[in-house]
Every structure is written in C-alpha cells, then in structure tokens.
Amino acid sequence: MHTVVDGVPGGLMADPLRHLLTWDRAGKPPVVLFEPGRYLVSDAEIVRTVLASTTEPFEARAATLGAASDWIPGSPKSRPVNAAIARELDTVLRSLPKERIAEELAAAMGGEVWPTAVSDLYLRLFGERLLPDLTPSARKALNRALAFSNRRDRDKSAVLALRRRIAHSRAEAALHRWASDRDGDTGFQKAIHDTVGSMDDVALMLHGLIGAICRATAMVISWCVLLDSGWRLGMPAGATLTRAEPRDPVEDRVREALRLWPTAWLMSRKVTTPVEVGGGALSPGERLYLCTFLLHRDPRVWNDADEYLPSRWENPPEGYKAVYLPYGFGAAACVGSRFVNQATARVLECWSELPAAKIELRKENPVMGPILAPPEFRFVQDQV
Numbered sequence: 001m002h003t004v005v006d007g008v009p010g011g012l013m014a015d016p017l018r019h020l021l022t023w024d025r026a027g028k029p030p031v032v033l034f035e036p037g038r039y040l041v042s043d044a045e046i047v048r049t050v051l052a053s054t055t056e057p058f059e060a061r062a063a064t065l066g067a068a069s070d071w072i073p074g075s076p077k078s079r080p081v082n083a084a085i086a087r088e089l090d091t092v093l094r095s096l097p098k099e100r101i102a103e104e105l106a107a108a109m110g111g112e113v114w115p116t117a118v119s120d121l122y123l124r125l126f127g128e129r130l131l132p133d134l135t136p137s138a139r140k141a142l143n144r145a146l147a148f149s150n151r152r153d154r155d156k157s158a159v160l161a162l163r164r165r166i167a168h169s170r171a172e173a174a175l176h177r178w179a180s181d182r183d184g185d186t187g188f189q190k191a192i193h194d195t196v197g198s199m200d201d202v203a204l205m206l207h208g209l210i211g212a213i214c215r216a217t218a219m220v221i222s223w224c225v226l227l228d229s230g231w232r233l234g235m236p237a238g239a240t241l242t243r244a245e246p247r248d249p250v251e252d253r254v255r256e257a258l259r260l261w262p263t264a265w266l267m268s269r270k271v272t273t274p275v276e277v278g279g280g281a282l283s284p285g286e287r288l289y290l291c292t293f294l295l296h297r298d299p300r301v302w303n304d305a306d307e308y309l310p311s312r313w314e315n316p317p318e319g320y321k322a323v324y325l326p327y328g329f330g331a332a333a334c335v336g337s338r339f340v341n342q343a344t345a346r347v348l349e350c351w352s353e354l355p356a357a358k359i360e361l362r363k364e365n366p367v368m369g370p371i372l373a374p375p376e377f378r379f380v381q382d383q384v
Contacts, residue, residue, distance in 0.1 A: 012040065016266075016368040020293050021233075021306075031278030037286040039277075042294040044323040046278055050269050050288055051329040057275040058288065060332035082335045084191035085209065089339040092129045093346065101125065101346060102353040109354065109379040113362050115215075115222035116150045116376075122214040122343070130188075130210065131178060138174035145171035145207070146214055153373045154363070168207070176203035213336055215371060216263055220344045222374045223257040227308045229359055231375075233366075240380070241359040245352060248310035250345040256310040258326040258341075259302075265293040265372040267328055293372070295323040357381055 012019050012034040023042070030043030041047055054060045108114070108121040120143060127139065134142075148164040179202050182189060193202050229241040246253065267290045271282045282288075297305040301323050303312070327337035334340075362376040 017366065020291070020368075023294060025294075025298070029278065031280060031288075039282070039286070039288050041278070041288050041290045043278065044295050044298075044325075047290045047292075047295065047325065048322070048329050050277070050290060051267070051325070051332065053269070054330075054332055055272065057271060057273045058269040059272050060269060081188070081191050081195050081205075084188040085335050086338070088130065088188040089213075089336060092126050093339060093342055095129060096125060096346070098346075098350060098353075102350040105347060105350055106354055109357060113376045113378045114225070115218040115374060116147060117378075118221055119146045119150060119214045119218040122217050123210070126213060126343075127210060131175075131206075134178055135174075138171075138178055141167070141171045141174040142207075142210060146211060149211060149215060150218075150373075153367050153369045153371065154376075172203045172207050175206045176200065179203060179206065209336075212334075213339070216334075216336070216340050217343050219263045219371055219373055220254060220257060220340055221347055222377075223261050223263075224253050224344065224348060226359070226374055226377065227257055227260070228253060231359075231361075235361060235364065235375075237361050237364045237375075239361045241361075243351070243357050243359055243379070246310065250348040251341070252310040252313040253348065254341050254344050255313050256308060259296045259324060260306075260308055261366065261372055261374065262292045262296055262326045263371050264327060264334070265368060266291055292325050293368075295325060298323055355381065 025042070028042070030041065030046055032040045032042075034040050041050065050058050051060075104121050104125055108117040111117040111120070123139070123142060123146060127134065127142065131138075145164075145167045148160070148167045152160060152164050176199055179189060179193070180199055189202075189206070192205050193199075196202060196205065225243070226241070228246050229244045231241060269288050269290065271284055271286045271288070273284060275282050277288065296302070299305045301317055301319055303317070327334035327340075357379045358381075359377050360380050362378060364375060366375055367373045
C-alpha cells in the first residue's frame, strides 16, 4: 500500500521546485501518494515500464497530438503520421541557411522577453515551411496563441485561462481554413488528413504540432543561453549576465541543459486497469506522475548532479541511458525530439554572428507548469 509522505501532500504541486530540490531519496519510496489518486514516481525502471505502455495498464496521450479524438501515440494508426512529421521536420531544418537564422535571432534579441521572443522566432523560421501560404491573419492568430501559452505558464488566473482558450480556438479555426484549402497536398499534412479524417482533428493536430515545436525549442534554447552565461538558481530579478560563447560542443550543451532543466519534467499516465506499481495497488482512473527532473539529478548516476557541466557528455556516466529521458520513452516519446535538439544546436551555432549583449533577468525563478520554463529575461545591448 502506498503511503503519503510527510511534507508532500498539498504542497508538491503548489511549489514543486522547492520540494524536488530537497527531495530525500533515501527517506522516500519510489512511488509517493501526494494527493488522492495521484502518485509521484521517481524510480527509473518504473518510469520506463509505465512509459512503454500506450493503452493498458497505462494510457498514453501525447501532448503534441493527443488532443485529436481516438489518438493513441505509438499505435499502428499513429506511425505513418509520426514518420511523415519526422521527415518534414528534417527537410525544414536542412533548408534554413545560417544567415537567415542569424537575422531572425538578432531580431529576437531586440524584441520581447525570452522565451516568448524566441517562440516567435521559431514560428517565423519553421512555420512558413511547415505551413506554406498561411495568411498574415492566420500567422497572427498562431502568434497570439503561442504568447498566451507562454503567459499561462506564469499566470494561473481564470481571466488569462479564458483568453488563452479564445486565442487557441482562433488559431485552430485559422488552421482549419488553411488545411481545407489544400486538398490533395502531399507530405505530413496529407498523412495527418488520411489518418484522422476529420478536418477538426487535422486542425487540432496541426496546432498541437506547431505549438509544441515552437515552445519546446524556445524553452531549450533559452535554458542553454542562461546556463551558458552563468545563471544560477536564486539570482534575483534585475541581475545581469554577460552572454557567453562556451567552447563545449553545442550538442553537449543542449543535452546538459535538458538534463538539468528538462522541459518535460513531469509526464502523466492514467491507470486503465487494476495494476500493482512500486508495491502498491492502483485502480483505474488514478494517475502516475513520472518525474524526469528527479531522474536527471540522481547523484547515484550523475557526479555534481545539480551543476551545469556540458563536459560530462564527453564521457557520459555508466547507466545514464536508463535515467536520461528528456523526451519520454517508448512508442509515445516525443516525435520531434531529434528536431528540437538539432534546431537548438543550429541556432546556438549562430551566436558568433551577433553583436555583444548582456542578459537582464526579468524574473527570479523557473516555473514548473505543463512545461519547465526558465526565468524570463531580455537582452540589453552592451555599451562597451
């Protein structure tokens, strides 16, 4: 039987960062009941077992495409869509010249706070290729939906939630019109349409895909920029950092940023049939919350687990593959994981083309919501 651990009930989701940074691995079981019917899992073997299931005993719903009706990630139905999306994303990434990336990056550095500004950057870079001939009004609707999603990470008010729903509805309506006008298209749009049939579901899946790509890549590169520049937890709002260009390979910096601050820090799975997990019985309808944040900071695997050390990837620790799960695991893992890593690395390679600038923190702490968002920051031109 699972027991509630002192100090966790009621407070874990209210302030997850505080609880997880001080998590007592020796004193807590691998599966912890933190609210009625909700369990936190910190054991790598259990996490991988749960993630490997797509229907029974645990149901998977991918954040990117799971909004569409009757959609089970990893099922035979989903495979053609996933393969088409992966091919399309690879094509898009190869087609972008370095000069264009540097130009858009410079614009993002002079615009809104990050990561919102870089979400817009990715929509401009990739949206015009993934969604050719999208009208300016439709692109504006997508931009607004992205902006409200980013704001929602930090503002849980009912008013903002309503405005976000309205923005998302308008974006989906715009994508519905765009997809309806492209009958007979090839590529990933056709794969989605042929698989799900309903144009409503096509619009939902397109919006989920674009939103996930733009937000995930924005979060990862924002984390890399902050960590490369010396950011540490506890730095106050208003503090300034000097934008750095580390010598570590960009791929290692991306992997390390995702280890230390995984955007998918908590993945949820619903129990669909009676099952025993971690020595306790679970019933249908209960939920497991799989915490990659704890796996990625396990001191039994990672030396200096709380430190940003890209050099560790020159010789990764033994057994790291079992606990390093920034995009999930199994058939329901993120379909765009390779793209996010490569797109982030491509953009980071362009830093040397940009003028010197300082970073000013606008917020103090990261936000652990649906996605692990870094503290907001903006660039200030260096006057030296």
